[in-house]
Amino acid sequence: MTKKLVFGHQNPDTDTIASAIAAAYLVHKAFGDETEAVALGTPNAETQYALDYFKFEPLRVITEADTKQVVLVDHNEAAQSVANLADVEIAGVYDHHKINFTSNAPIWFNNQPLGSVATILYYEFKSHDIEIPEEIAGMMTSAIVSDTLLLKSPTTTSFDQPALEALADIAGIEDYEAYGLAMLKAGTDLSKRSAKELIDGDAKSFDFAGNVFRIGQVNTVDIEDALTRQSEIEEAMKAEDFDNFLFVITDILNSNSKAIYLGDNSDAVEKAFNGKLVNHVIDLPGVVSRKKQVVPPLTAAF
Amino acid sequence: MTKKLVFGHQNPDTDTIASAIAAAYLVHKAFGDETEAVALGTPNAETQYALDYFKFEPLRVITEADTKQVVLVDHNEAAQSVANLADVEIAGVYDHHKINFTSNAPIWFNNQPLGSVATILYYEFKSHDIEIPEEIAGMMTSAIVSDTLLLKSPTTTSFDQPALEALADIAGIEDYEAYGLAMLKAGTDLSKRSAKELIDGDAKSFDFAGNVFRIGQVNTVDIEDALTRQSEIEEAMKAEDFDNFLFVITDILNSNSKAIYLGDNSDAVEKAFNGKLVNHVIDLPGVVSRKKQVVPPLTAAF
Numbered sequence: 001m002t003k004k005l006v007f008g009h010q011n012p013d014t015d016t017i018a019s020a021i022a023a024a025y026l027v028h029k030a031f032g033d034e035t036e037a038v039a040l041g042t043p044n045a046e047t048q049y050a051l052d053y054f055k056f057e058p059l060r061v062i063t064e065a066d067t068k069q070v071v072l073v074d075h076n077e078a079a080q081s082v083a084n085l086a087d088v089e090i091a092g093v094y095d096h097h098k099i100n101f102t103s104n105a106p107i108w109f110n111n112q113p114l115g116s117v118a119t120i121l122y123y124e125f126k127s128h129d130i131e132i133p134e135e136i137a138g139m140m141t142s143a144i145v146s147d148t149l150l151l152k153s154p155t156t157t158s159f160d161q162p163a164l165e166a167l168a169d170i171a172g173i174e175d176y177e178a179y180g181l182a183m184l185k186a187g188t189d190l191s192k193r194s195a196k197e198l199i200d201g202d203a204k205s206f207d208f209a210g211n212v213f214r215i216g217q218v219n220t221v222d223i224e225d226a227l228t229r230q231s232e233i234e235e236a237m238k239a240e241d242f243d244n245f246l247f248v249i250t251d252i253l254n255s256n257s258k259a260i261y262l263g264d265n266s267d268a269v270e271k272a273f274n275g276k277l278v279n280h281v282i283d284l285p286g287v288v289s290r291k292k293q294v295v296p297p298l299t300a301a302f
Numbered sequence: 303m304t305k306k307l308v309f310g311h312q313n314p315d316t317d318t319i320a321s322a323i324a325a326a327y328l329v330h331k332a333f334g335d336e337t338e339a340v341a342l343g344t345p346n347a348e349t350q351y352a353l354d355y356f357k358f359e360p361l362r363v364i365t366e367a368d369t370k371q372v373v374l375v376d377h378n379e380a381a382q383s384v385a386n387l388a389d390v391e392i393a394g395v396y397d398h399h400k401i402n403f404t405s406n407a408p409i410w411f412n413n414q415p416l417g418s419v420a421t422i423l424y425y426e427f428k429s430h431d432i433e434i435p436e437e438i439a440g441m442m443t444s445a446i447v448s449d450t451l452l453l454k455s456p457t458t459t460s461f462d463q464p465a466l467e468a469l470a471d472i473a474g475i476e477d478y479e480a481y482g483l484a485m486l487k488a489g490t491d492l493s494k495r496s497a498k499e500l501i502d503g504d505a506k507s508f509d510f511a512g513n514v515f516r517i518g519q520v521n522t523v524d525i526e527d528a529l530t531r532q533s534e535i536e537e538a539m540k541a542e543d544f545d546n547f548l549f550v551i552t553d554i555l556n557s558n559s560k561a562i563y564l565g566d567n568s569d570a571v572e573k574a575f576n577g578k579l580v581n582h583v584i585d586l587p588g589v590v591s592r593k594k595q596v597v598p599p600l601t602a603a604f
Contacts, residue, residue: 096408098408106397
């Protein structure tokens with residue numbers, strides 16, 4: 001049996017790392033394959049908190065797959081994956097993003113519109129009657145907390161809360177809200193990260209009616225504190241040389257955001273979010289999800 | 303909640319009909335959606351045997367979806383689906399074929415390399431803790447028997463037998479081999495079907511390096527008896543006007559096939575199957591699966 005590498009997307013977040021760990025275990029137990037969970041980058045501070053808490057070593061970091069078969073989690077598009085994806089066989093996919101995929105044969109491809117890939121994997125473990133080890137359940141709990149911002153993000157579905165509660169129980173976490181808040185806060189210490197690290201950390205490029213739009217996002221517990229570094233952040237944004245750059249700073253305690261915008265489409269940005277740019281900053285009350293609350297109104301405005 | 307139509311591919315077989323019935327029930331129970339199982343054609347004799355046995359009315363036949371949302375079973379490619387697929391929203395897919403799919407958002411997309419879609423759905427019911435009604439379990443049993451030829455086809459996986467046994471049990475079928483053989487035989491009475499019905503019954507179009515290839519298949523218990531109608535069958539094949547037409551006649555008792563080929567690529571066909579075309583007929587010893595044993599060697603030969 002060929003060994004299978006299991007990994008998530010570039011710029012790994014907690015769901016991508018936790019799901020790689022969980023899927024590697026699931027595929028090993030369900031199909032008997034030898035598997036290794038790896039990552040396409042180093043863990044961020046939030047993920048490192050979870051790894052430390054549940055006593056995991058950081059995953060081996062790769063840029064190219066060194067096995068013939070791979071399993072993708074938390075992505076299905078080549079642009080977000082290893083450089084040599086076209087040269088390896090994709091044996092399985094567990095994902096919750098839009099689909100852009102072809103294969104020459106049927107494969108294990110499980111895409112569900114749920115809050116996190118860890119939620120999907122929880123139900124997979126269940127359907128295969130495979131027990132989830134305590135520490136893996138802990139990582140999966142962390143992933144659901146991270147992707148749904150403790151079930152408060154609009155990406156949250158009715159499937160996420162039962163999975164989160166069951167996983168926290170298996171992991172022996174008595175108060176998952178307290179654990180989750182501590183983990184989310186661990187990811188919000190922005191003071192130790194350079195402005196470039198902040199804007200690059202989670203950034204993705206989009207195309208709105210021909211306008212290239214870079215959108216980055218950080219979580220914090222104090223937006224105003226983050227904005228004391230506005231001029232330094234704007235310098236870093238300019239240096240990246242995108243036509244449009246929107247940097248969203250999200251308050252995870254109060255579920256609000258503000259965003260810094262640099263580019264020639266202020267009108268469209270103001271229209272999208274029904275607000276005013278003041279000194280390049282726009283208020284985004286109630287906004288926490290890029291996928292659900294930032295990209296769709298910008299798409300509509302252009 | 304919008305009503306969702308649930309349907310399989312054109313030229314429906316037992317797995318496509320049974321899976322539409324089962325998925326419509328599953329989606330209704332799991333998500334609360336109003337659903338209707340429909341078909342893109344009338345049932346073949348084998349499927350009709352199962353429908354009669356488990357007291358189902360034939361499904362409503364459509365060529366275009368008349369709802370805004372649909373769920374696809376047993377196919378994911380537009381060419382095998384309703385004519386207006388591009389105009390409706392695909393809310394879910396349950397399939398076991400190669401993937402050629404894009405979406406603008408995450409959806410329920412469950413593709414698994416198992417013997418039948420009914421097998422996939424069996425594990426879905428299990429993961430959602432939803433009980434399968436007796437008569438739906440009977441149709442799902444029939445689907446697994448049909449697609450795996452009673453677990454003898456090389457498409458059979460280790461997941462199919464446990465599903466088949468559990469479903470037969472729920473359906474109250476004491477001897478699934480006896481039931482399955484009776485159902486398969488019901489589909490092999492070729493004498494009542496016109497040559498056009500035989501070649502169209504299960505036919506699909508493929509593209510091998512730019513060559514359009516029509517491949518039909520029938521099951522029988524006596525290949526030579528079927529070949530007494532060769533000239534009539536060839537006339538019907540010519541009338542369909544495909545550049546290449548391969549009509550596979552499969553002996554389900556002895557797991558062998560012969561095929562009639564009409565077209566300009568005899569060399570490639572002989573190379574694919576390592577045999578000789580004699581009077582347009584080629585021996586295919588051990589071949590029972592179009593997906594596993596006919597399409598891949600043709601793909602390789604072109």
